[in-house]
Amino acid sequence: MRLAVEEINESTELLPNHTLGYKIFDSCAYPLTGQRAALAVLNGLSEADSPMCSGSSPMLTVIGESGSAQSIVVSRLLRPFRIPMVTASPFLCSHLSILIIPNDDYQVKAIAQLLLHFNWTWVGLIRGDHEYGRFAVQGLLRELQGSSVCVAYQEMIPLLYNTQRALEIMQVHFQSSTYLVIMQNNCKQNITGIQWVASEAWVTASVFTGREFYPYLGGTIGFGIRKGHIAQLGDYLQTVSPQRYPDNILVGELWEALYGCSPFPSSANRFPVCSGQEVLLKQHSAYMNTSSPRVAYNVYKAVYAVAHSLHNLLLCQSGNGPFENDSCAQSNNILPWQLQYYLQEVKFNMAGEEVNFDQKGDSVPYYDIINWQRGTTGSIEFVNVGLFDGTKPGGEELVIQEERIMWTGHQMSVCSPSCPPGSRKAVRRGEPVCCFDCVPCDSGKISNQTNSVECIFCPEDFWSNQDRTSCIPKKVEFLAYDALGIPLTVISVVGASLTVGVFVVFFHHRRTAVVRVNNSELSFFILFALTLCFLCCLIFIGEPTVWSCMLRHTAFSITFSLCISCILGKTLVVLAAFTATRPGDNIMKWLGPKQQRAIIFSCTLVQVVICAAWLIDAPPYPSRNTKYERSKIILECSVGSSLAFWCVLGYIGLQACLCFVLAFLARKLPGNFNEAKYITFSMLIFSAVWLAFVPAYVSAPGNYAGAVESFAILASSFGLLFCLFAPKCYIILLKPEKNTKQHLMAMIKSIKLLIPSADEALK
Structure with missing residues (x-):
């Protein structure tokens, strides 16, 4: 402060023909001491000079010290007198204060x-x-x-x-x-x-x-x-000596601290008397280090801010002033509040730095x-x-x-560590929001940011990855040629091949007794229908399309209806032939080849009509099932109309039940001449398979429903194939001696005793 005042007083450009005066008080870093000093200044240069408060204050402004608490006390004391204070200390209330350092x-x-x-x-x-x-x-x-x-x-x-x-x-x-x-x-x-x-x-x-x-x-x-940077500060400090300031106690204390001697002889000295040759040296770094002053530099700026404000105030021309009626301050009677105005408006450069204040008196932060x-x-x-x-x-x-930055050790200060992506924050009850637990996101939800408050749902066709940090496309599943589809394909092809093999055996031995007595035409129809039934399973394998979905249920229902219709026709023929009660009854004329074909056609036509109505009204269609397993998209065929689907199955069941009842009635007729026992057993197997299919199909998840339906088709087809044709193939291939007319005729006598119309039956 002394350096700045001396530089200003020696300047010919700043405040020419004027001299700055000052008085420095030591608050001892204690607010009450600073308050006592301010009161003394308000009453005059000393308490003895002006015991009463009278006239204007000789003090225009105060340069506050570096202590904030002391500056606050002094600022509040000066406020009623509208005396501004330029402070080099941090401040939180700048009313009537000019802050050289930021608020x-x-x-x-x-x-x-x-x-x-x-x-x-x-x-x-x-x-x-x-x-x-x-x-x-x-x-x-x-x-x-x-x-x-x-x-x-x-x-x-x-x-x-x-x-x-x-x-x-x-x-x-x-x-x-x-x-x-x-x-x-x-x-x-x-x-x-x-x-x-x-x-x-x-x-x-x-x-x-x-x-x-x-x-x-x-x-x-x-x-x-x-x-x-204060250019002259280092040289100025070196001029400090007891000889230059013989009455300054602080200089004496400085010498005692630096050299352990007292520059001022006294009986109360605790230290020996100095020689007088001691001077300040560069090694006294705590005192002489002026390379980058902070508080001292701001005190230096504060003095220059007051000087520039006074300079601008004195340059005011009457009629162009900032006060009432464009007046200026009187140079011989400057009021503190007038200087306050110029302090807030002052702007000057110092060592390349522009110094100015806003309307609140704050400097650049x-x-x-x-x-x-x-x-x-x-x-x-x-x-x-x-x-x-x-x-x-x-x-x-x-x-x-x-x-x-050099850290001392820890670099984190948290109550709870940050929640990584893939989790969310769950605040602990009764604790601050900074204290929380990290809860992993649920399946189907993600969080891709640290400390997410909540997890967000993935879009419908996406699912969360394993870390719950991003949404990935859902895995698409359907009954493909994999661990489940390949066995079905093999079984289906094997079943169709066996059926074709039986067809070849029957065709090759079509003129033999066993083939002829069991109605070869209906047998060929049944084998043809069974071949189609086996091949129907292949439609259930692969990605569902509009055409494959419509073909799946209609193809298997029509082929099964054709197969059961043929068996029903054969059952009717056997039952009619062996239940005629009187010789000469001509009941078989109503069940000739044409009538049999008509029965098969009409029974199958009913199923065709049901399927046609189904396809016209609400056909099956491919659908994406995301409900059964949310992490996957299961491609399946929706039946479209549940009523039509169960009507199709119900009609096949009705045919099977009718066939079973008729065959059951003829089950005790001679085995050499009828198939009633085999038809009865085959219908039992067929019914058992499809009765088990219903609950299994309803509860089967996703693409397994198609697999269940395929297994039901294959199981029932194999049941019909083996029950109806295995005994005959056994006789044809392994027991050819029984496949003769003579062997069959040997039973005529016993049959006649049981059935009077056996001749008609044999015909």
Whole structure:
């Protein structure tokens, strides 16, 4: 301050023909002492000179000290007198104050952004027991409101240091497992490995630079006010000596601290008298280090701001002034509030930096980000690792060079670790929102961001991957040529081949007794129908299409209806032939070949009509089943009309039941001449298969429904094939001696005894 005043008074451009005066008071870093000094100045240069408050104050402005709490007290005292204060300390209320450094509202905002930048969401706050600390904490809580940062606790450091209270604060810290903002000493408690966040008040405090502090405070990060350069400060400090300032007690204390001697002889001295040859040297770094002053630079700027404001005030021309009726301030009677106006409007350059203030009296919000790192000597060095520029758009103010930061150990401060993608946060009941559990997303839901609040559903045709981080297309399944489809195909082809083989055997032996007596024409019809039944299964295998779905159910229903109609015709012939009660009854003329063909055609036609109505009204169609197994899309054939589907099956069942009843009535007739026993047994197997099919089909999942229907078709077809044709093939191929007319005629006599019309039956 003295250097700045002397430079201004020696300048021919700034305040020419005027001399700045000043008086410096020491508040001893105590608010009440600062308040007493301000009251003394308001009443005159000393209390003895002006015991009463009278006339205007001789004081136009006050340069506040670097302590915030003291500055607040002085500012409130000066407010009723409208005396402005230019302060070089952080401030949260700038009414009638000009802030050379940014308003601490910006520092609060910067600290909040720093916490968010490093994802430190679980923090504790420790403040000083004064108004500034209370306002700072309130401002920080306001900035953190609605963010992801939770405050674990708040503690207050008492003005009067108390060891017990300090231990209690440390205990709270340990119990909360947090990184806190603190500026009390923690060396005695041996607290290491903690990342401290420092406010501007102590982030550049030289008292912590000793190597003994590094294990406990190394890696501290915080915001420091902008540093600058004062060209003449180093040389000016070297002029300090007891000879030049013989009445300054502070110089005496400085000499005692540096040299251990007293420059002023006195009977109360604890130190020997100095020789007078002692001078300040560069090795006195704590005092002589002027490479990057911060607070001192802002005091320097504050004096120049007052000088430039006074200069502009004195240049005012009458009639063009800023006050009432365009008036100017009187140069011989300047009022403090008039200077306040010019202070808010002042703008000047200093060492390449533009100095100006807004309407609130705040300067440009700019901070250096300081990191405490180990120097070459083992002591702490303050290293710039970034900046906070409040002039930039929101969200871009903070610029950090993270690769330059030296951490003390921990780099995370969380109550709960972040939930990775694939999970969501579940807040614990009764705890802050920062304390949560990570719950994996359910199947079909994903979260592709860290700390997702909820999991989102995948689209209908997609499903979550194994990690629940992205949606992937659902697996499409249908009855394909795989582990299930290939066996069905093989069985179907084998069944059709056996049926064709039986057809060849019967055709080759068509003139033999066994083939002729069992109505060869109907046998060939049945074999043809069974071949189609076996081949129907192949339509059920493969990806469903519109045509394959319509063909599946209609083809198997018509072929089975044809097969059962043929068996029904054969059963009627046998029953009619062997149940004629009187010789000469001509009942067989109503069941000749033409009538048999008519029975087969008419019975099959009914099924064809049902299928045609089905296809016209509500045909089967391919559908995508996503309900049975949500992780897959099952391609299947929907029946379209359930009524038509069950009508088709019901009609086949009706034919089978009728055939079974008729065959059951003729089951005890001579076996050499009729097939009633075999038809009865074949219908039992057929009915059992399809009765079992109904519940199995209804409960079968997805593509297994088609497999169940295919197995039912194959099982019933094999049942009919073996029951009806295996005994005859056995006689034809293995017992040819029984396949003769003579062998059959040997039974005529016994048959005549049982059935009077046996001759007609044989015919």
